[in-house]
Amino acid sequence: EAQVTQNPRYLITVTGKKLTVTCSQNMNHEYMSWYRQDPGLGLRQIYYSMNVEVTDKGDVPEGYKVSRKEKRNFPLILESPSPNQTSLYFCASSLWGLRRDTQYFGPGTRLTVL
Amino acid sequence: AQTVTQSQPEMSVQEAETVTLSCTYDTSENNYYLFWYKQPPSRQMILVIRQEAYKQQNATENRFSVNFQKAAKSFSLKISDSQLGDTAMYFCAFMKHPQAGGTSYGKLTFGQGTILTVHP
Numbered sequence: 001e002a003q004v005t006q007n008p009r010y011l012i013t014v015t016g017k018k019l020t021v022t023c024s025q026n027m028n029h030e031y032m033s034w035y036r037q038d039p040g041l042g043l044r045q046i047y048y049s050m051n052v053e054v055t056d057k058g059d060v061p062e063g064y065k066v067s068r069k070e071k072r073n074f075p076l077i078l079e080s081p082s083p084n085q086t087s088l089y090f091c092a093s094s095l096w097g098l099r100r101d102t103q104y105f106g107p108g109t110r111l112t113v114l
Numbered sequence: 115a116q117t118v119t120q121s122q123p124e125m126s127v128q129e130a131e132t133v134t135l136s137c138t139y140d141t142s143e144n145n146y147y148l149f150w151y152k153q154p155p156s157r158q159m160i161l162v163i164r165q166e167a168y169k170q171q172n173a174t175e176n177r178f179s180v181n182f183q184k185a186a187k188s189f190s191l192k193i194s195d196s197q198l199g200d201t202a203m204y205f206c207a208f209m210k211h212p213q214a215g216g217t218s219y220g221k222l223t224f225g226q227g228t229i230l231t232v233h234p
Contacts, residue, residue: 031220033220033221035222035224040123040226041226042118042120042205042224042225042226042227043205043207043222043224044224045221045222048220048221050220058221059221088157090159092159092222094220096220101147101164101209101211101212102161102164103161103220103222105158105159107156107157107158108157108158108159110157
């Protein structure tokens with residue numbers, strides 16, 4: 001089954017404790033991205049990657065890091081989480097080029113930073 | 115930069131009736147995609163319908179249809195014969211067409227969302 005998986009689905013942590021949210025897709029998609037969803041703001045892009053070893057900032061990259069060492073994986077790293085990073089996070093993937101319009105979303109990760 | 119605005123934070127409708135959700139956007143692009151996504155309580159993002167800006171014909175998917183007014187930069191979603199399972203948050207989203215080039219490859223710009231409740 002074609003899917004995007006994220007782990008963990010729920011996470012409660014404390015300020016400053018490094019964490020990683022994993023994202024994996026099994027569709028051989030080139031393009032992957034991370035979004036955060038906050039009430040009243042919709043979803044906003046954090047980082048994206050056009051292929052292995054090619055990443056760039058989205059609209060709200062501060063406090064986050066990403067890496068793309070393998071095509072299928074695109075982890076989101078919070079090296080020193082703060083309470084303002086409490087949010088719902090989504091990973092998404094798609095093919096590149098003209099087929100880029102169909103994005104597949106993961107199930108979401110609810111992060112709470114105390 | 116593109117912006118997407120959904121001015122209705124909440125809407126409600128009776129089962130079997132029709133409801134229209136509003137969305138306006140601002141862009142200097144001429145070629146782009148517009149989407150409506152549904153987010154039920156499970157939080158999964160589900161694509162409801164897609165419109166390509168260069169197509170004048172409004173997209174339809176079963177009970178879902180859009181009214182795309184390119185000059186007015188308006189993109190509303192009509193849900194006919196509303197069902198209890200339609201209860202969800204609905205997001206309007208914009209994406210530049212791949213042929214437009216430039217940065218923001220593949221980025222979706224979302225509106226704030228509209229919570230739709232279907233009452234029995």
